[in-house]
Structures are given as C-alpha cells and as structure tokens.
Amino acid sequence: MKLLFNKSLSVITFSFAFLFANPIFSAPPNLTLIKNELKNYHDSGLYQKELAQIITKAQKYIDQQAELNKKEKTHKKLAVVLDIDETSLSNYKYMIARDFGGNHKQFHKDIMAADAPPIKPMLNLYRDARQHGVKVFFVTGRNESERKATEKNLHQAGYSGWSGLYLRPINYSSKSIIPFKSNTRKAITEKGYTIVASIGDQYSDLKGGYAQKVFKLPNPFYYLP
Numbered sequence: 001m002k003l004l005f006n007k008s009l010s011v012i013t014f015s016f017a018f019l020f021a022n023p024i025f026s027a028p029p030n031l032t033l034i035k036n037e038l039k040n041y042h043d044s045g046l047y048q049k050e051l052a053q054i055i056t057k058a059q060k061y062i063d064q065q066a067e068l069n070k071k072e073k074t075h076k077k078l079a080v081v082l083d084i085d086e087t088s089l090s091n092y093k094y095m096i097a098r099d100f101g102g103n104h105k106q107f108h109k110d111i112m113a114a115d116a117p118p119i120k121p122m123l124n125l126y127r128d129a130r131q132h133g134v135k136v137f138f139v140t141g142r143n144e145s146e147r148k149a150t151e152k153n154l155h156q157a158g159y160s161g162w163s164g165l166y167l168r169p170i171n172y173s174s175k176s177i178i179p180f181k182s183n184t185r186k187a188i189t190e191k192g193y194t195i196v197a198s199i200g201d202q203y204s205d206l207k208g209g210y211a212q213k214v215f216k217l218p219n220p221f222y223y224l225p
Contacts, residue, residue: 035099035100038100038220038221039096041220042092042096047218050218051119051121051122051217051218052121054215054216054217054218055119055121055122055124055125055199055215055217056121057215058125058197058199058215059124059125059128059129061196061197061213061215062080062125062128062129062132062134062196062197063128063132065078065134065196065197065212066078066129066132066133066134066196067132076194077135077192077193077194078133078134078135078193078194078196079134079135079136079137079163079188079193079194079195079196080129080134080135080136080137080195080196080197080198080199081136081137081138081139081184081185081188081195081197081198081199081211082122082126082136082137082138082139082199082200083138083139083140083141083199083200083201083202083205084138084140084142084150084154085116085140085141085142085201086119086201086217086219086221087119087122087199087200087201087205087217088118088119088122088123088126088138088154088157088159089116089117089118089119089153089154089157090116090117090118090119091110091116092221093116093117094106094110094116095221095222100221100222108143108146111142111146111149111150111153112146112149113149114149114150114152114153114156115153115156116153116157117157118157118158118159122199123157123158123159125199126159127158130161134196135163135164135193136162136163137162137163137164137165137166137188138154138159138162138164138165138166139166139181139184139185139205140165140166140167140168141168141177141180141181141224142167142168143167143168143170144167144168144169144170145170146167147165147167150165150167151165164188166184168180175225176204176225177202177204177205177224177225178204178207178208178225179208181204181205181207181208182207182208182209182210183208185198185208185209185210185211186209186210188210189210194212195210195211195212196211196212196213197211197212197213197214197215198210198211198213198214198215199214199215199217200214200215200216200217201216201217201218201219202219202223202224203216204224204225
C-alpha cells in the first residue's frame with residue numbers, strides 16, 4: 001500500500017510539474033509585432049492583390065448568372081448585396097492613423113467625414129453588375145443616423161444608381177449584425193429579387209442565407225460579430 005501511495009504521489013507530482021512547465025494557455029503573439037505584420041500586409045500590396053482576386057471571381061460569377069438569366073424564357077430580377085466598410089469603401093487611412101485602435105465615437109466621426117475612398121476593384125464590379133442589368137443593394141452595419149454621410153460618401157466615391165441602402169436601425173440591440181443582415185436579404189428576396197451574390201469582409205456579413213453564393217474578402221484589421 002505504501003509503495004502504491006508513493007507511486008501515485010510521484011505521478012501526481014510529475015503531472016503538476018509538467019503542467020506548470022507546459023501551460024495549457026500560452027502567451028498570445030506580441031501586439032506590436034502583429035500591427036507591424038498588418039502594415040506589411042497592406043503596404044506590400046498583398047492585401048490589394050487578394051482583394052482583387054476574390055472580387056474578380058465574384059464579378060465573373062455575377063456576369064455568368066446575368067448571361068444565363070438572359071437565355072431564360074422568364075427573366076429573374078437579379079441582385080447583388082454589398083457591405084460597405086472594407087468592402088466598397090476603405091477606412092485604412094483612419095485605422096493606420098490610430099494604430100488600429102479607436103472607439104465608437106471616433107468611428108462615427110470617420111463615417112461623418114464622408115471621405116473614405118472606394119475599393120477600386122469593387123467599384124468596377126459595381127458598375128459592371130449594373131451594366132449587366134443586375135441591381136445592387138448596400139447592406140451595412142453603419143447606423144441609420146449615418147445615412148446622409150454614407151450616401152454622400154458613396155456618391156463621391158463613384159457609386160451611384162444603387163437600388164437600396166439598408167443601415168442598422170438606431171434601436172438595434174443584438175450583439176451580432178447577422179440577424180439584421182440576413183433579415184434584410186430576406187426582405188430583398190421577398191420583393192422578388194434573386195440575390196446571386198453577397199459580398200463582405202466579415203463572416204457576419206454573409207451568414208444567414210438568402211444569397212445564391214457568398215464571397216468573403218480579406219480583413220485582418222478588425223472583427224465584427
């Protein structure tokens with residue numbers, strides 16, 4: 001019995017020693033190094049390259065669906081749903097100026113400035129889709145109080161003639177944007193549209209259905225549930 005006890009004690013002692021020498025939770029990567037990686041990812045051109053590659057795939061798919069629709073006896077009302085921030089407009093200049101930090105008040109000020117530049121490949125997709133008879137709807141997590149500034153920014157960036165601009169209601173209380181965006185896509189389909197593509201930089205932009213195909217753009221700069 002004593003031998004068994006000593007063996008058990010040895011096993012327990014060894015287990016604790018191993019646990020503390022090899023902790024289950026290791027320290028996360030250094031924040032400064034991560035920020036430097038983000039800057040390099042953007043400044044090297046890799047971010048823009050990956051954006052363009054995915055947007056080109058989306059554009060080709062939308063064009064294919066438009067051509068197929070023309071061959072049908074009964075034409076469907078085709079639509080595309082686009083997110084705005086880091087999908088149609090770029091806020092990188094604000095992110096880099098604040099070292100990837102900021103709060104709600106600062107983000108609101110950025111939006112109200114209405115001077116975010118377009119993501120050019122997406123602007124090309126937007127114009128191409130409309131030329132092919134596909135309607136474009138913007139569905140954004142921006143607040144309804146920011147509508148006028150958003151409209152102004154979109155127009156100045158070259159986006160014009162959209163078929164709808166949906167912003168998050170002022171009294172929206174969910175911690176996730178998924179219910180708002182999925183319900184909005186549902187509302188668009190209930191108007192008789194077939195959403196052939198939904199494009200966004202967050203997975204929360206795309207979850208919830210009501211889109212024939214989704215395209216996720218790269219965005220390592222921030223996360224929205």
